[in-house]
Amino acid sequence: MEKRGNRVEGSEPGEKKPFYSRPRQPRPESKSEFVFGIQPVLEAIRAGKEIDKLLIQRELGNIEVLEFARLRNIPTQKVPKQKLDQITRKNHQGVIAFVSAINYAKLENVVANVFEQGQTPLILILDRVTDVRNFGAIARTAECAGVQAIVIPAKGGAQINSDAMKTSSGALNFLPVCRENDLVETVRFLQNSGIQVVACTEKVSKTLYEVDLTVPTAVIMGSEEDGISEILLRIADELVSIPMSGRVASLNVSVANGILLYEAIRQRLG
Template structure:
């Protein structure tokens, strides 16, 4: 059955322009090829620096608290790689080798540029469906969400640079291969990301059990970005106040919430159902 997502006659919003330097994000139907070193770490100041210079995707860098200014930290800042100061004991637990106070976690995927993904979806005449994850840190939850997102036609997952699950071998396995095909975009500021999406003609819908509007009232046939919040405290107040729609999943039981991967699946399949009608 053809879904609204597959439609070739959808017209992009009036005035929308492709970003400067736009490049098509999809190649050979395999957007994110898993790397053989997906579970690897790189340690040592010079080794991490050379990894950054080589353009390798890095999820985060752990740096010993006592270390001062380092060239590797400046490179990480320029690349937008999260840096976390930690006690030396934590580094020692990760590796017993001479790490020199610096350990980098190599990503299992190549991150996409959100602007390119949005432009590509519009160029194909499709209706954008994006998933924004606000501080979801559990690796298996992330993998399960990615699996459902790929099955329901989500065009990309958006995560924050800081406070997101590490995309490692466990995430890849839990996603059942979905992360090999589904673009993941890493953004420095989700508030500004929401504003960009809205300016691109995409409605932003926040989903939480704390909200009053039933999700069945939302028009998911429009260009849509769905926000799901962290396992601990949901969607941040800043993001809640910046979205277009606030929606909740109706529940009749005594337990007041769902696991975030389950909740995401419920919402995404409602979006898919409406797009298939």
């Protein structure tokens, strides 16, 4: 894609684009990462397994599995039977649950522990980062940089499966991941806890080198498709960009994440 004038060829004039690129298409889900059938899914939920998402056939109505999912705050989506058939040709009975490869942590507990241990919080919030390999690479960098937790939305984020675990090189075995229903409430909780929230966006001229990252900080990185949600940009304490001087107009989100986190480390090592 060629840059022409002040815009990228193929985009509309004035159109805002995130400075990191779109993900590659994810691989099909591995069969070992989901369970199907009403009773097997119910047993998985009762056993306390972490469920990334639950797909239920639209025509089934208000079945027992759905009630259990609501009680456990499991992300649920009603879909046509054809979508379930594409995932497995076996008798799924209209119910498929994708099992997470990790156990999720509670953000409140993570923040409390960080302050109790006398550490300076550095927390990463991922707003709708959907590519599994990007997520794994981000987690690997975050763990190396000493990030104390990654926060993801309950809906609209990458599934934490074997691909994510492999790409993270094991980092997801050590780094707490917190799944939150509402990132707006999450940001406000962090701010009320004395943590500044810094959003990384191409929409401002202020760079990451102009912000104090030595104080308790949570960094927001946005979707590969359209960046950070407008509402999160409005409530963040600081908006920062990464300087760009080359002909290519975007960075991969995991690369952008690494640049920002290691600027925080540079400042903190002083």
